[in-house]
Amino acid sequence: MACFHPDLERETVEVPRDIFAELSSAIPGDPRRLMVSDNPETLDADIFIETNITLWHDVVKTSDTCVKHRIFGWHLNRMNAPIQVGITVENFAQDNALQIQDVVRQQHFNPRGWLMEVGQCLAKSCISGTLEQIEAVDNVVEGGEVGLLEVASVPDEALYGFIYEFSIVRSKGSADLDYVIRTVASQDLCANVRHITEEPIPNDLPHPRGSWPFSETVGTTGMYEVGTAKLYRTCAPEALDKGEPVDAIFVPETSDVPGSRENIGQYGAVYTVQVPILNNTEEEKTVHIRVNPRGGAFAGAAEINGEVYGIPLLRPYNDTALIDAYSAPPGVSLYTFRYMTAGASSLPLAIYLTTV
Missing domain, CATH: 2.60.120 (Jelly Rolls)
Known part of the structure; x- marks a missing residue:
């Protein structure tokens, strides 16, 4: 930690x-993009209208060849069983290849106790630059493919709080960057979450969700x-x-x-x-x-x-x-x-x- x-x-x-x-x-x-996945915050039977759902996404279309990202996630599993929560990158530019570089993150699973302790730990590690360095599961995402950054199994009744920072770099091709980053969830612990490409589930609950260019x-x-x-x-x-x-x-x-x-x-x-x-x-x-x-x-x-x-x-x-x-x-x-x-x-x- x-x-x-x-x-x-x-x-x-x-x-x-x-x-x-x-x-x-x-x-x-800071022009690093911020994606906030906190709505829906509680993942229960009312939210899981299907076995697999997209929680939120960041849609990027730019002539830049490198884009820096930060993802803040805050989700509570109330499904009476473990679930998967993952982060994927879909590359729509057929002639481009993308690299997921410089990945650092902090994640916490808190089944009980003071939730603010999780939030404070994420804040400390992010603002201090001491997030943990990891490798994306799929370092390269070819055109038309979906790559996996990381997926986690979230225990029942656990809060899953996380911050990721990384860069998306065009490593092949000359077309504009055109990709989507998603936070996705599945009730099936054996599911390949790369296949979850639907639009985010609609939600009017009072929690933040969004993707900003700063x-x-x-x-x-x-x-x-x-x-x-x-x-x-x-x-x-x-x-x-x-x-x-x-x-x-x-x-x-x-x-x-x-x-x-x-x-x-x-x-x-x-x-x-x-x-x-x-x-x-x-x-x-x-x-x-x-x-x-x-x-x-x-x-x-x-x-x-x-x-x-x-x-x-x-x-x-x-x-x-x-x-x-x-x-x-x-x-x-x-x-x-x-x-x-x-x-x-x-x-x-x-x-x-x-x-x-």
Whole structure:
């Protein structure tokens, strides 16, 4: 398991309720594609309308010769028997051959206990770059064929959480890339899941699913002035004025694939937080930068000054974790850190800024 990073310390403080402020802006970052397979989350008899089903897919048509991918998956087996869940790649370009390269992943099967522990471990290993290196079952996918990246047997009553990163490279031919990546499931443990090529099953349940041409949000707070206290909410379902938040970028409108549902929690994505700080004094001031859940229990991982830490289980509204005690020089400076949300967490997560 690549989730050995220590957790930040949980602190309970009295967080004021009248200091909320909106983020200034948010834009997509890393162009690695993100595919989120979390809907349907619970796989039961109502979902398995056939023995074999496609859970979700990412449809790619591009003139690029190499595309980087990340897949976040979160599925609970409630079929009263083990099932198979796999990832396949179908190559529609008859004259091309594809290679599945640079495959790394983390997967967990949790039959009981704290689901957020699985999500936090995935977040730690992804943001730290310590996903496990593996080889795809089928390294090369010829034109018109379906290749298998990997398939897993998921025990009954087990949560199967996973993150994969890999590259699809055109290794032969000159046509545009034209392929589909699928998460597929089968009740038959002996089935060849390469043969599951149907459209994803329709689902209106309130869990994220989608495929986006980016996997990072770069969110910037308003200018923080030393001596004040501010709470900037990230991954909020709505803005303070009930409108759409500026960081709501993982939405159906920005997905490449019809049938997507919004990924408010930005599961599987990296969130880069930028805090511009104004120090109008002539000496350094210490600014405490904390995270504080505002919707429900939260856990995750953060990269702080090049080091990765777990964000421990935090309860709303007065649990916090200190990200950093930043020495703000006179004038304007910029503080940056990154975080990932653990699966099963509740949002939003606020950035709580104070001056010592």
